[in-house]
Amino acid sequence: MKHNLDMDPLLRQALSPKEEPNDQLNRNILWKAKETEEMNKKYFKRIPATAIIAAAVLLVGSVSTVAAWRYLTPEKVAEVLEDEGLIKAFQSKDAILVNESQEYGNYKITLLGVVSGKNLTQYLSADETGNLREDRTYVVTAIENADGTPRPAISEESYLEESFFVSPLIEGLDPNRYNSVTMNGGYSETVQNGVQYRITEVDNVEIFADRPLYLSVNSGTFYDSQAYQFDAASGKITRNEEYEGINALFALPLDASKADPDAAGAYIQKLEKELFSEDEEGDADVSDGADDGSSVLERHNWTEEELEKNAVLLEDLTQVLQPDAQGNYSYSYEIGEDGVGSSGTLSLDVLFEDGQTGMSDHKFVIGGEEGQAAYIETYTLNEDKTITLKVYQCKDAA
Amino acid sequence: MDVRQLEQCIQEYGKDIYAFCSQLTRNRQEAEELYQDTFLKAVEMREKIDSGKNPRSYLASIALRIWKNRKRKYAWRSRIARTEELTEENMPHTACAQELSPEESVLQKELQAQVRAAVANLEERYRIPVYLYYTLQLPIGQIGKILRLPQGTVKSRLHKARKLLKQELEVVLDET
Numbered sequence: 001m002k003h004n005l006d007m008d009p010l011l012r013q014a015l016s017p018k019e020e021p022n023d024q025l026n027r028n029i030l031w032k033a034k035e036t037e038e039m040n041k042k043y044f045k046r047i048p049a050t051a052i053i054a055a056a057v058l059l060v061g062s063v064s065t066v067a068a069w070r071y072l073t074p075e076k077v078a079e080v081l082e083d084e085g086l087i088k089a090f091q092s093k094d095a096i097l098v099n100e101s102q103e104y105g106n107y108k109i110t111l112l113g114v115v116s117g118k119n120l121t122q123y124l125s126a127d128e129t130g131n132l133r134e135d136r137t138y139v140v141t142a143i144e145n146a147d148g149t150p151r152p153a154i155s156e157e158s159y160l161e162e163s164f165f166v167s168p169l170i171e172g173l174d175p176n177r178y179n180s181v182t183m184n185g186g187y188s189e190t191v192q193n194g195v196q197y198r199i200t201e202v203d204n205v206e207i208f209a210d211r212p213l214y215l216s217v218n219s220g221t222f223y224d225s226q227a228y229q230f231d232a233a234s235g236k237i238t239r240n241e242e243y244e245g246i247n248a249l250f251a252l253p254l255d256a257s258k259a260d261p262d263a264a265g266a267y268i269q270k271l272e273k274e275l276f277s278e279d280e281e282g283d284a285d286v287s288d289g290a291d292d293g294s295s296v297l298e299r300h301n302w303t304e305e306e307l308e309k310n311a312v313l314l315e316d317l318t319q320v321l322q323p324d325a326q327g328n329y330s331y332s333y334e335i336g337e338d339g340v341g342s343s344g345t346l347s348l349d350v351l352f353e354d355g356q357t358g359m360s361d362h363k364f365v366i367g368g369e370e371g372q373a374a375y376i377e378t379y380t381l382n383e384d385k386t387i388t389l390k391v392y393q394c395k396d397a398a
Numbered sequence: 399m400d401v402r403q404l405e406q407c408i409q410e411y412g413k414d415i416y417a418f419c420s421q422l423t424r425n426r427q428e429a430e431e432l433y434q435d436t437f438l439k440a441v442e443m444r445e446k447i448d449s450g451k452n453p454r455s456y457l458a459s460i461a462l463r464i465w466k467n468r469k470r471k472y473a474w475r476s477r478i479a480r481t482e483e484l485t486e487e488n489m490p491h492t493a494c495a496q497e498l499s500p501e502e503s504v505l506q507k508e509l510q511a512q513v514r515a516a517v518a519n520l521e522e523r524y525r526i527p528v529y530l531y532y533t534l535q536l537p538i539g540q541i542g543k544i545l546r547l548p549q550g551t552v553k554s555r556l557h558k559a560r561k562l563l564k565q566e567l568e569v570v571l572d573e574t
Contacts, residue, residue: 005564005567005568005571007560007563007564008560010509010510010513010567011513011517011528011532011560011563012532013510013513014509014510014511014513014514014517014532015417015421015513015514015517015528015529015532015533016417016532016533017413017414017416017417017418017533018417019413019416019417019420020412020413020416021412021413021416021430021433025430025433025434026408026412028434029404029408029433029434029437029438030401030404030405030408032434032438033401033404033437033438033441034401332557334561340554340558341554341557341558341561342550342553342554342557343553343556343557343560344538344553344557364549364550364553365548365550365551366550366551366553366554367550367551367554368548368550368551376550377550
């Protein structure tokens with residue numbers, strides 16, 4: 001028996017959604033979204049509960065261990081946070097100890113040290129595809145009240161009242177776009193002896209060490225573009241002296257010999273693609289896809305004269321389409337054996353303005369893939385409400 | 399999108415996006431993961447979903463991007479663990495129209511199952527536009543934006559897909 005299938009309704013029936021996602025799955029999504037929203041508000045990397053207990057113990061008994069240095073050393077901060085890997089990293093020759101302070105308003109901020117490298121911690125985070133973020137930079141800072149009163153312990157409610165955003169910044173790259181959030185950052189924090197210590201981690205910025213790097217600490221939970229000025233021409237980042245709040249800016253003294261311009265270039269390209277191309281992709285008119293080199297947009301805009309000049313009318317394919325009961329116009333055609341063809345349903349209100357006759361401004365470029373010729377479909381509204389469909393073959397792709 | 403908008407989007411588009419995720423992955427566990435991550439990514443991106451933006455199309459583009467990124471991971475997982483595959487037996491079937499006789503109903507189910515299987519076997523360049531067009535019922539222009547292809551190319555791929563499916567299904571039906 002020979003079947004003559006009408007594929008359109010068959011595909012609609014077979015592929016229409018039939019199964020609801022189960023309620024538990026939807027509840028999980030909402031729960032996770034709420035949790036993520038809360039975490040984003042705080043830009044807060046959870047400290048393991050064991051580390052918090054350890055911090056409480058140290059609060060009582062560790063005063064003598066910090067007497068030699070006013071602050072906990074970076075290695076000691078890692079120890080409080082029970083990060084064996086970072087303890088070793090900050091003991092290594094790759095660690096850079098700084099111990100430089102700046103005071104703004106009621107706060108004194110101290111940059112204690114920095115270390116970079118692969119697999120330095122057992123607490124590696126993963127990206128959205130499950131790959132571990134292995135190559136990272138870790139910066140240790142201390143924040144204290146300038147008047148000498150202790151910072152609230154992390155168990156106190158007032159701990160969350162004042163937030164700080166700590167981020168490495170890179171000269172030449174707009175800090176609005178390149179900061180701890182966009183560079184996959186996170187942090188761990190503890191309060192010891194009234195001083196708030198934070199280990200901030202981001203993707204390894206050592207690859208940029210052939211240019212000046214900075215460490216910014218500003219008020220709030222995200223990078224504040226009011227706190228700093230970026231000179232796009234020189235690439236320099238400076239403090240905004242008028243800013244009312246904390247806007248510390250340290251030089252981050254990384255080892256210039258570790259710079260890797262190729263890796264840096266690739267990183268910028270990757271980040272730009274991942275983070276900043278969404279809008280452009282979503283909203284841009286499509287100008288690629290037909291791979292014969294000439295612009296698809298250009299062809300869409302060809303006038304009748306340009307069509308006559310640059311393309312050949314395939315007269316055999318010209319059709320006069322009659323409207324169906326709903327006022328739509330259906331058509332279908334094939335060109336040769338290579339599978340190029342088109343079918344569809346046209347609607348007057350999409351193709352033509354009210355009262356318009358003649359050729360529609362809407363044209364479709366068909367084919368043009370993998371060495372195929374490119375074709376242009378045009379639609380002309382006739383006075384008797386029929387539509388003439390014409391197909392042209394582009395000369396340059398023929 | 400915030401959590402409140404998320405809830406609305408799940409209610410309104412959850413079924414469609416879930417179907418799309420199932421078709422892309424053909425595996426229940428992966429479909430659920432992809433579905434979940436699509437909505438969470440939409441929240442994370444914090445892009446405002448307004449009337450000017452087709453949320454179904456926006457969510458489909460996120461799902462497609464995540465799926466493409468993960469294909470290698472899924473391929474690796476499928477080598478180390480058997481996961482429940484969406485076969486024709488456990489795939490949901492269309493509720494048959496009441497006027498169909500039991501025999502017609504069975505035949506229709508079979509035909510639809512064959513259509514789904516034939517679509518699943520299409521090359522990706524034809525299969526994805528088919529899902530976007532027939533499952534999510536997106537207009538050609540939106541599909542072009544999602545796939546970053548000119549509208550004409552989307553049209554010709556749909557046309558080619560229909561032609562290939564017709565050839566495939568007519569052979570199958572002739573043999574039955």
